[in-house]
Amino acid sequence: EIKVVKSVMSSPAITISPEASIEEAARILIENEINHLPVVNERGELIGIVTSWDIAKAVARGKIGKVEDIMTRKVITTTMEEPIEIAARKMEQHEISALPVVDKDNKVVGIVSSEDLSKLLAR
Amino acid sequence: EIKVVKSVMSSPAITISPEASIEEAARILIENEINHLPVVNERGELIGIVTSWDIAKAVARGKIGKVEDIMTRKVITTTMEEPIEIAARKMEQHEISALPVVDKDNKVVGIVSSEDLSKLLAR
Numbered sequence A, B: 001e002i003k004v005v006k007s008v009m010s011s012p013a014i015t016i017s018p019e020a021s022i023e024e025a026a027r028i029l030i031e032n033e034i035n036h037l038p039v040v041n042e043r044g045e046l047i048g049i050v051t052s053w054d055i056a057k058a059v060a061r062g063k064i065g066k067v068e069d070i071m072t073r074k075v076i077t078t079t080m081e082e083p084i085e086i087a088a089r090k091m092e093q094h095e096i097s098a099l100p101v102v103d104k105d106n107k108v109v110g111i112v113s114s115e116d117l118s119k120l121l122a123r
């Protein structure tokens, strides 16, 4: 039986607005002990992703501002029914550590990280 | 044949001094596209770990200073010969995403992350 993303993803995903400050994004990551925040518009549609790596980049560059100033806009995503091998291959190819899980309307329904996948090897 | 850590780890690990600034740690993470830095003393012995999550925490708290002010000191580690399932279980139990690989003298010989393990599922 092929394992699919919905069996390992975190749902619902914790998301953030593009208008939020970088400090606010950092606070949400720390309070929830996570590293990735899908960025969504008022309709809940995915428009970017911001991670603790992006916050480190802002620190390295002495940059302040909003999430929309530092987020990645071309987001690599997955779906609930995608086989885990495919999701893992996408992360490997793009050297990224999480994929927002979206539905057919581009709404965020969850998130899967390399930490979620590595737990499958801990059996 | 049981897969062991040395077959998937990155080596040598990029490390940092406890005296370095938080900005310097951020710069090293960004230049190398990584999220974890083992902290070592002048003799190369492991004394802590600092990650992009710790930098996000410093931003959330408006903290400035040195790596030694924000690093985690009780480091969970692995060895080159440890089976991958054990390393994955350690990361799951402690909710962490990387393990410095140390030798018998507590010198850092590499690092393995949940990204390295998730790539094994991408076959």
Ligand SMILES: C[S@@+](CC[C@H](N)C(=O)[O-])C[C@H]1O[C@@H](n2cnc3c(N)ncnc32)[C@H](O)[C@@H]1O
Binding pocket: A049, A050, A051, A053, A054, A071, A072, A074, A075, A076, A077, A094, A095, A096, A097, A098, A099, A100, B033, B034, B035, B115
């Ligand atoms: C290229 S990775 C390099 C560091 C490390 N591999 C990691 O994933 O954190 C860091 C960048 O990837 C971006 N990123 C993370 N997840 C992404 C996704 N699903 N789609 C597009 N970019 C993503 C982040 O916004 C960040 O700018």
Ligand SMILES: C[S@@+](CC[C@H](N)C(=O)[O-])C[C@H]1O[C@@H](n2cnc3c(N)ncnc32)[C@H](O)[C@@H]1O
Binding pocket: A033, A034, A035, A115, B049, B050, B051, B053, B054, B071, B072, B074, B075, B076, B077, B094, B095, B096, B097, B098, B099, B100
């Ligand atoms: C508890 S995790 C929570 C967030 C997420 N699971 C991650 O790993 O980034 C974040 C904290 O774990 C610490 N950490 C990372 N790797 C570690 C390791 N091998 N041993 C001890 N602490 C570690 C970091 O210093 C950071 O303070």
